[in-house]
Amino acid sequence: MFRVNDNYQKLPGSYLFSTIAKKVSAYQEANPDRKLIRLGIGDVTQPIAPAIIEAMHKAVDEMSRAETFRGYAPDLGYDFLRNAIAENDYKARGCDISADEIFVSDGAKSDSGNIQEIFAADNRIAVCDPVYPVYVDSNVMAGRTGTYDPATETWSNVIYMPCTKENQFVPDFPKETPDMIYLCLPNNPTGTTITKAQLQEWVDYANRVGAVIIYDGAYEAYISEENVAHSIYECEGAKTCAIELKSFSKNAGFTGVRLGYTVVPKELKCGDVSLHAMWARRHGTKFNGAPYIVQRAGEAVYSEAGKAQLKDQVAYYMKNAATIKNGLKEAGYEVFGGVNAPYIWLKTPDRMTSWEFFDYLLETANVVGTPGSGFGPSGEGYFRLTAFGAYENTLEALERIRSL
Numbered sequence: 001m002f003r004v005n006d007n008y009q010k011l012p013g014s015y016l017f018s019t020i021a022k023k024v025s026a027y028q029e030a031n032p033d034r035k036l037i038r039l040g041i042g043d044v045t046q047p048i049a050p051a052i053i054e055a056m057h058k059a060v061d062e063m064s065r066a067e068t069f070r071g072y073a074p075d076l077g078y079d080f081l082r083n084a085i086a087e088n089d090y091k092a093r094g095c096d097i098s099a100d101e102i103f104v105s106d107g108a109k110s111d112s113g114n115i116q117e118i119f120a121a122d123n124r125i126a127v128c129d130p131v132y133p134v135y136v137d138s139n140v141m142a143g144r145t146g147t148y149d150p151a152t153e154t155w156s157n158v159i160y161m162p163c164t165k166e167n168q169f170v171p172d173f174p175k176e177t178p179d180m181i182y183l184c185l186p187n188n189p190t191g192t193t194i195t196k197a198q199l200q201e202w203v204d205y206a207n208r209v210g211a212v213i214i215y216d217g218a219y220e221a222y223i224s225e226e227n228v229a230h231s232i233y234e235c236e237g238a239k240t241c242a243i244e245l246k247s248f249s250k251n252a253g254f255t256g257v258r259l260g261y262t263v264v265p266k267e268l269k270c271g272d273v274s275l276h277a278m279w280a281r282r283h284g285t286k287f288n289g290a291p292y293i294v295q296r297a298g299e300a301v302y303s304e305a306g307k308a309q310l311k312d313q314v315a316y317y318m319k320n321a322a323t324i325k326n327g328l329k330e331a332g333y334e335v336f337g338g339v340n341a342p343y344i345w346l347k348t349p350d351r352m353t354s355w356e357f358f359d360y361l362l363e364t365a366n367v368v369g370t371p372g373s374g375f376g377p378s379g380e381g382y383f384r385l386t387a388f389g390a391y392e393n394t395l396e397a398l399e400r401i402r403s404l
């Protein structure tokens with residue numbers, strides 16, 4: 001008789017955003033006349049920029065002719081895209097990352113879930129709390145997290161680094177020494193970040209204790225402050241301790257197109273073992289390359305026209321962020337984030353739990369957000385709103401919340 005991977009049975013509930021989607025669908029079905037405004041999952045709403053659409057059309061046409069048709073993509077990514085990434089995201093910022101250290105993928109969610117596969121089963125992970133749920137859930141599936149305590153909503157073998165208003169959402173170094181440290185900066189869900197000097201301390205810490213940092217930079221395009229690093233490789237010594245994950249979803253609206261990349265520097269080693277070689281082996285075995293059309297779209301992100309159009313798109317969402325943040329502040333809410341990230345993180349009013357506030361907002365304002373406790377126990381009492389909505393909807397949502 002076959003047996004299943006028991007680790008999956010340990011996962012409590014369904015994936016956060018699936019749970020929310022189900023709740024929202026049930027509400028909408030029961031109340032078909034209500035116009036819901038969805039500021040829950042961080043999904044973009046603006047169309048793909050013209051320069052990118054043009055590149056995609058061109059690539060589609062190439063697929064229609066035998067001379068320019070492409071089959072399997074190179075498993076680690078086309079050179080034209082890897083070179084554009086190396087040039088624009090790294091060399092232009094003074095980071096010494098070469099094109100062959102960049103692994104193109106179908107998005108940062110897959111990479112952030114898969115990357116743990118190249119590490120030992122008994123490694124200890126450390127995560128910020130609250131945190132993007134994929135990091136913990138994927139380690140649960142791999143059997144790395146120990147047992148779940150429903151009372152505290154924590155795993156026995158995970159080191160939690162609380163990030164709350166009390167520590168300005170800056171994680172402290174953990175008391176126990178981790179092997180793998182997940183950092184998402186600017187942060188999802190809190191929308192806050194740390195300075196480059198503080199990030200340098202994390203890099204120094206990881207090198208000192210022999211830990212690897214898995215650095216999720218999905219929201220990098222939203223950084224507005226000078227003293228915040230756009231890549232962990234801006235920090236001295238990061239190439240010997242850090243893997244960086246990047247997404248095209250939030251900076252270029254590719255949530256439905258799917259494209260991302262992971263940087264594994266050649267200097268990153270465990271003894272004599274190269275993590276770069278391991279990830280190349282894993283990628284080559286389990287992934288057949290992102291589609292040609294999508295990689296051409298990715299290349300266009302770095303064209304002059306693409307850059308200008310995306311700057312406007314990011315500004316559009318950040319205007320939403322400022323609108324929500326200022327509007328809620330004026331209405332007496334305690335609000336965080338929204339300066340270097342498209343997320344607003346607020347304290348729930350009247351000591352409501354995160355899920356109580358979720359239901360309250362859904363039912364009375366018909367606005368969907370994300371309960372903070374879904375991201376970890378320290379997210380209890382907080383709530384996340386995304387700035388990725390259309391401006392008109394954002395304004396309306398704000399009005400509805402303010403008039404509660």
Ligand code: MLT
Pocket residue numbers: 040041042043109132188
């Ligand atoms: C979020 O809402 O946290 C993200 O959009 C989810 C994701 O990127 O997978």
